[in-house]
Amino acid sequence: MSGKSEPIATEQIAVHPRSGWIRLALLAVIAAALLLAPQFLYPIFLMKLLAFGLFAAAFNLLLGYTGLLSFGHAAFFGGAAYFTAHAVKVWGWPPEAGILLGVLGAAALGLVMGAIAIRRQGIYFAMITLALSQMFFFFCLQAGFTHGEDGIQSVPRGRLFGLFDLSDTMTMYYFVLAVFILGLLIIWRFVNSPFGMILKSIRENEQRAISLGYSVSRYKLGAFVMSAALAGLAGGVKALIFQFATLTDVSWQMSGEVILMTLLGGIGTLAGPVVGAGLVVTLQNYLATSDFPVTIITGVVFMVCVLVFRRGLIGEFFASKLGRKIGFRAEN
Amino acid sequence: MTVAPVMTQTEPRAVLSARGLGKDFAGFTAVNNVDLDVEHARIHALIGPNGAGKTTVFNLLTKFLQPTRGKITLLGQDITRTKPDKVARMGLVRSFQISAVFPHLTVRENVKVALQRPAGLAVQFWKPLSALDRLNARADELIDHLGLTPYRDHRAADLSYGRKRVLEIATTLALDPQVLLLDEPMAGMGQEDVRMVADIIRDVAQTRAVLMVEHNLNVVADICHHVTVLQRGEIIATGDYATVSADPRVRTAYMGTEE
Numbered sequence: 001m002s003g004k005s006e007p008i009a010t011e012q013i014a015v016h017p018r019s020g021w022i023r024l025a026l027l028a029v030i031a032a033a034l035l036l037a038p039q040f041l042y043p044i045f046l047m048k049l050l051a052f053g054l055f056a057a058a059f060n061l062l063l064g065y066t067g068l069l070s071f072g073h074a075a076f077f078g079g080a081a082y083f084t085a086h087a088v089k090v091w092g093w094p095p096e097a098g099i100l101l102g103v104l105g106a107a108a109l110g111l112v113m114g115a116i117a118i119r120r121q122g123i124y125f126a127m128i129t130l131a132l133s134q135m136f137f138f139f140c141l142q143a144g145f146t147h148g149e150d151g152i153q154s155v156p157r158g159r160l161f162g163l164f165d166l167s168d169t170m171t172m173y174y175f176v177l178a179v180f181i182l183g184l185l186i187i188w189r190f191v192n193s194p195f196g197m198i199l200k201s202i203r204e205n206e207q208r209a210i211s212l213g214y215s216v217s218r219y220k221l222g223a224f225v226m227s228a229a230l231a232g233l234a235g236g237v238k239a240l241i242f243q244f245a246t247l248t249d250v251s252w253q254m255s256g257e258v259i260l261m262t263l264l265g266g267i268g269t270l271a272g273p274v275v276g277a278g279l280v281v282t283l284q285n286y287l288a289t290s291d292f293p294v295t296i297i298t299g300v301v302f303m304v305c306v307l308v309f310r311r312g313l314i315g316e317f318f319a320s321k322l323g324r325k326i327g328f329r330a331e332n
Numbered sequence: 333m334t335v336a337p338v339m340t341q342t343e344p345r346a347v348l349s350a351r352g353l354g355k356d357f358a359g360f361t362a363v364n365n366v367d368l369d370v371e372h373a374r375i376h377a378l379i380g381p382n383g384a385g386k387t388t389v390f391n392l393l394t395k396f397l398q399p400t401r402g403k404i405t406l407l408g409q410d411i412t413r414t415k416p417d418k419v420a421r422m423g424l425v426r427s428f429q430i431s432a433v434f435p436h437l438t439v440r441e442n443v444k445v446a447l448q449r450p451a452g453l454a455v456q457f458w459k460p461l462s463a464l465d466r467l468n469a470r471a472d473e474l475i476d477h478l479g480l481t482p483y484r485d486h487r488a489a490d491l492s493y494g495r496k497r498v499l500e501i502a503t504t505l506a507l508d509p510q511v512l513l514l515d516e517p518m519a520g521m522g523q524e525d526v527r528m529v530a531d532i533i534r535d536v537a538q539t540r541a542v543l544m545v546e547h548n549l550n551v552v553a554d555i556c557h558h559v560t561v562l563q564r565g566e567i568i569a570t571g572d573y574a575t576v577s578a579d580p581r582v583r584t585a586y587m588g589t590e591e
Contacts, residue, residue, distance in 0.1 A: 213420035
């Protein structure tokens with residue numbers, strides 16, 4: 001804990017009187033764009049954006065709103081992908097039940113990893129989560145049901161609630177969009193709730209929160225489990241989108257990637273991680289076919305962002321004159 | 333018909349006690365053999381030169397530090413091994429030497445955070461923030477009581493130093509604690525604020541026990557019923573202000589000179 005209370009009070013900017021309408025209009029434009037996007041862009045690519053956007057937003061619940069840097073979130077994302085894929089393919093479960101299993105499995109993993117890791121703070125916390133997720137990686141490498149290096153291939157998408165055939169790409173897209181919106185709504189509610197208020201107070205001054213009688217580690221664990229569960233939601237959906245689950249999704253590189261996405265977009269905002277995920281996934285997609293080395297390009301983009309946009313793309317926009325005029329506020 | 337006589341003066345009743353309290357840090361004894369009784373409806377001051385171990389005693393009593401030796405009881409219960417958040421829930425609430433507010437929350441939100449737990453509104457992650465509106469009335473009452481109403485919607489970070497301390501007291505009082513531990517509540521305050529805070533402390537101590545670390549001896553003489561003097565981690569004198577200030581050891585140790 002440190003008194004990180006340097007007042008970021010800049011000059012007061014009057015919020016535009018019709019800022020509520022402007023934000024609503026902005027939301028409507030984004031909603032329309034998401035609804036119409038598969039007419040113009042490759043739907044699988046869009047679904048990948050949504051899945052990673054949700055993953056990054058779930059990660060940010062922990063980093064941005066609780067102040068905990070986890071270096072092991074791939075375990076929840078990739079673990080859920082395995083659980084969902086196995087339930088749907090081997091046990092013949094319907095997709096909604098498979099995803100639910102992924103979410104519950106990720107939450108259970110989160111409970112175990114979180115209970116161990118939250119005893120330490122800062123870099124130690126990050127290292128413990130990394131170590132535990134590496135253990136899970138080797139478990140996935142060895143366990144029979146994951147099929148090691150092969151992964152679980154050709155996972156059927158099935159029929160959602162027995163009604164909607166998800167093998168139809170457009171149906172699948174709208175299903176993924178609905179899950180994405182649901183996930184963001186859950187995060188938004190979680191952050192703006194009585195529980196979220198206590199999380200915020202813990203982030204601001206942990207010692208004081210303890211002295212007011214709050215069992216800080218339980219609140220952190222609650223946030224950790226919620227973040228793991230939502231990362232699992234993203235992972236389960238991803239397994240159905242691509243119809244396979246592999247070791248890539250549980251690797252430490254995936255844990256690093258989600259940190260990159262979140263920092264690029266801006267921590268402590270709901271939209272930031274989604275935008276950051278969009279940027280990284282888009283770069284990977286378009287550079288994959290070119291001769292440019294992807295990792296170097298994303299690395300350079302990351303460095304530029306850290307140097308120029310300290311708060312991330314969306315964070316900078318929210319903190320700008322225009323952003324504040326429209327009434328946006330970034331978490332500090 | 334007769335009415336039972338009103339008890340004007342209840343028997344002194346120790347609500348927080350320490351016996352043989354000690355703390356070692358890697359071979360260095362910071363606090364040794366401290367016996368302390370904080371009584372209901374009394375203001376007890378803990379004074380001593382810098383480095384005497386006053387804040388360490390505070391941290392031990394509130395369980396932010398684990399004692400090496402000794403025993404602590406709160407309201408008749410042994411809390412020697414209890415966690416700090418549990419101790420707070422049992423009715424022992426402390427303030428900090430460096431003002432402890434939630435800087436990016438408003439004054440009202442600061443107080444409401446303290447009210448949330450007793451009201452059973454701390455774990456609901458599915459409810460909107462408006463669920464906390466029913467705490468507004470109580471929060472505003474406390475804010476008004478401590479004269480912070482003009483700053484109710486200001487962020488705590490934007491308050492003056494003195495007002496941050498007052499806000500901290502408001503937040504502490506929101507828990508309605510049985511025992512208050514105030515670590516230098518008046519440090520860095522202007523003369524007027526000192527007056528006001530002294531009055532507030534005197535007022536709240538009518539129904540609670542208060543233990544405070546304070547350097548301002550005028551205030552200690554003025555409002556404290558009992559004074560304990562600490563030097564190099566040990567108690568060198570205890571009693572009312574007149575007794576303690578007349579003690580030659582205190583005069584040498586605390587004042588630094590023999591007049």
